[in-house]
Amino acid sequence: MADSKIPEWIKAELFEDVLKSSVEGYSKVSTFKAELGSAAGDNYATVMLRVHIEVELKDGKTKKVSYMVKLPHQNEMFKEMMKRTNIFDIERTMYNEVVPEMEALYKEVGIEITFGAKSYDLKNAETDYVALEDLGIKGFKNANRLEGLDQAHTEGVLRKLAQWHAASAVRITTRGQYPEILLRGFFKEENKPMMAEMMDGMGSRFVKSCATYENNELYIDRVKALKPLFVDKCFEFAKVDPNEFNVLNHGDSWSNNIMFQYDAFGKIKEVFLVDYQIPRYGTVAQDLLYFLLSSTKLEDKLSKFDYYIKVYHDSLAEHLKILKYSKPIPSLRDIHLSLLKHGFFGYTVATGVMAIVLLDPTDVASFENFIGDTEAGVDFQMQLYNSPRFRKHIQAVLPWLMNRGAMDIN
Template structure:
């Protein structure tokens, strides 16, 4: 049995080899069901399916197992995007090569660090796919994206990001650069027209809403002047500066790509990152702005920003030392300098991904509406930029960015 989003080739046979290799005493499949694995507004970039299988074991007993299957949208605009940047190939490279290598670096240093779910190969899949263990049975779940992460959750995520960044920096220092496929993310020159086209309509709608935000008189002219230049400026910032402290950024580090496991008292036991589709080599400012601006609680977002950077830096230095990083350690001041230098990334996150994070989970929260200039798309984008929750966040962030000089383009 399956719901309407499930392609007809997603069957029990597809998972036979995985079941044989991962389920001890596997005999046969008793029942198979694939269903939607994420709620509206929780996942834009792909179709997520949860595959539930009841298996019979050799001793006659049965066992429930489940997997997550990620598939591409069939929309023409999405297929076009896939032709420009193969996010599935990137993510498979990350899961099959990069993530295990990072975990092995820590193991060799005598420290157990796990970054995410196990991934599996499926024979006879008829489209691009990513197959992963389902983390829910292990008690992993997302925090509430609409409320934002509190200090305890934020500190744990920053520790995990620091562990990841430290390992990727050590890898480059010892073995040289990563394969080309995982280095650039979306920022390849041939993608610029597509990105411009996707972002133009949203930029117009943001500008329209911006003119209604409390206190906009202080920054609206700068926001208006920035609009035609912002993509070009972002591409400039995507160039890697060898004088920065550079790492392989996760690239999409918002709260729904972070899974938390809790103990029986509700304390955080473990943090995993998922969705390694848009990894990007460069300054740590990318992941830091992406995460802190998009996914933290409103009351902490700016008041604790500098404190959170120190938490990150303390963890970064600790793990660079554990992994015996051979180059000079970045100072806290170095990290802050990069945050000023790449400040426009904070603006990009606040006017892009943060709006998607804070929008209500309605059926209109879809990839199509996120980028479309159809009446439904325009309506959804108005909801993103105009809902009371987003307004509260953006009305404190824009003055903060203004005061940091981010809205001044040279």
């Protein structure tokens, strides 16, 4: 299957059981259409399809329903990665087991909290897949990733992350550790050579670009010195310190993996997290640095950073209490200490996902180009690091990271 084509086996019959169980009075499918569900640059890791079905009901009326189906890329590079980390197994475990357990913890104390879309099983699927309700029907949408999230959106996301982290921490105290496949994200020893190769190329492109940023003399020597240590430092970050407050991080909390629902006056009514492919057990600094550095507005990113951590901590402490967390609740200072200790992870966010978030939509945005060293890959990575929008952000973020000790070598 070329990425631009819909696989043959995505047919109406595949959804028969789902329709029977979720559409009241279902009789039969009258029309079926599948189309690509995300634009270039909005989704790198998988192929997203949106499936539109018109069903006939037993009383003769018709009803329109739609679903999202996520499939693996069929290129060699992606297949190779999937052998090491099956993100589909991980995501289906999250949808089928972990997220329902976390939502159930809130139900037990009388609170209704939903984290994301419903997922469905498809019989006779021919490749790995994840099938979900189409949240677009309920009015959910992404915020503008290029502009970055404003304060209201950011606070909404931080409260949702706090609820997620609280439930995930309580889940460990009541049910023990999560399944092995959810614990390490990308940071597995067997992924190290692949990461080293990928980061070597991207790192070179970043160093080259960095030399053209304003005031780069402040930090260019650090950037050069960090390049050969990058992957080792990532793996160091990934070691879990049992003395810290640890949770199951969402792991990929950038703006395109967050959906908002609004009321009639445009006020945010609900926030959902989507894309559970790379959760990782460890410090909350991961989700916080990933989200706040990649996805917030430039004017707020650094000036409101400490304020945003307080918003998060207030909500975290509140929800840990609600869920009767049996261990000491981390203080605001504990959270800040974790953020300082793991500052290097912020550097990986600024030089990685932040560049993706800030890039204008382009047809050359693809998984291969993001990690490849073909001519097209090199061009794309140079584009990532030199877009005017990214330059504005990175020129502010690098000195900030350096002043926090995040780029220290030792």
